[in-house]
Amino acid sequence: MPQHELQAVVEALHDRYRSLDEGNVATYIPELGKASPEDFGISLVATTGQVFETGDCDRTFTIQSISKPFTYGMALEEFGEAAVSRHVGVEPSGDAFNSIELQNGTNRPHNPMINAGAITVSALLHSRHRDDAFDRVLNQLSAAAGRRLSVDEGVFESERRTGHRNRAIAHLLLNFGLVHEQAERALDVYFRQCSILVTSRDLAMMGATLANMGRNPVTGEPVFDLASVRHMLAIMFTCGMYDYSGEWAYRVGVPAKSGVAGGVMAVVNRQLGIATYSPPLDSRGNSCRGIEVCVELATRFGLHAFDCSNVGSSFLQAVL
Numbered sequence: 001m002p003q004h005e006l007q008a009v010v011e012a013l014h015d016r017y018r019s020l021d022e023g024n025v026a027t028y029i030p031e032l033g034k035a036s037p038e039d040f041g042i043s044l045v046a047t048t049g050q051v052f053e054t055g056d057c058d059r060t061f062t063i064q065s066i067s068k069p070f071t072y073g074m075a076l077e078e079f080g081e082a083a084v085s086r087h088v089g090v091e092p093s094g095d096a097f098n099s100i101e102l103q104n105g106t107n108r109p110h111n112p113m114i115n116a117g118a119i120t121v122s123a124l125l126h127s128r129h130r131d132d133a134f135d136r137v138l139n140q141l142s143a144a145a146g147r148r149l150s151v152d153e154g155v156f157e158s159e160r161r162t163g164h165r166n167r168a169i170a171h172l173l174l175n176f177g178l179v180h181e182q183a184e185r186a187l188d189v190y191f192r193q194c195s196i197l198v199t200s201r202d203l204a205m206m207g208a209t210l211a212n213m214g215r216n217p218v219t220g221e222p223v224f225d226l227a228s229v230r231h232m233l234a235i236m237f238t239c240g241m242y243d244y245s246g247e248w249a250y251r252v253g254v255p256a257k258s259g260v261a262g263g264v265m266a267v268v269n270r271q272l273g274i275a276t277y278s279p280p281l282d283s284r285g286n287s288c289r290g291i292e293v294c295v296e297l298a299t300r301f302g303l304h305a306f307d308c309s310n311v312g313s314s315f316l317q318a319v320l
Ligand code: GLN
Pocket: 063, 064, 065, 066, 097, 098, 115, 159, 166, 191, 194, 258, 259, 260, 261, 285
């Protein structure tokens, strides 16, 4: 059988960007510094369940900030939009992911994609579920991935030991009454959710679950409801790539989220989950190869939400 066009494209992209030698592996969480800068995987999962991938797509790495839209979706479903929005805003901050800054006037974190907002969301979940909060997060992310995920205890301990900046953020939030008294316990949920191990295939499947109206395209399991998916994707679109979010929206034009271990997950609504894994990061904490691959996929297939050819909305029809 001739090779599918998409398979040929992911292989060509992998070949082209394998030699891109920019960026640095994150070391501020000491355990992350052990990652190999050469690792490079690309996975696409269509909402039909078809998978196209190449490179190190079975290599596990920690999900880090890509957990944030998922816990945000969980909080929306548990507490409702009004209650969640009393704790965390929906405005891009233009600041770095770890900035220690709250919104003027309301003192809320700007949005749930930066650390301050994500810690607030984890604290909300912890305030209700206490010792069960993390297991619920793990179950939800596993359902989105369509397989049982696990935690890298080494990365968890490493961040827990050295995460002074996040600890400072949590205590600032406590000062403003945005997290409950057990801020340290909430931080443990946050550090642990960031330490969930995934592959690029898992992330593409999780993206495809969002693209597929919240239902995992392979297992058929409903994971998020429609309203939460809309909110999750909107926040990823405006805030998912931190202080690169504007340029990302301009160049790639699909909701996405990156993590400091080197993952990028992007969602083409109703069509496709895209994920890359490559640890070297640019100065904003986004994977250098990941950005290039997504820019090129979006350009080549017209995936941008505002592409005038509007291929993005009928991508599957065009290629499958
Ligand atoms: N666990 C990381 C941190 O809080 C997540 C950051 C990220 O992936 N951008 O610093």
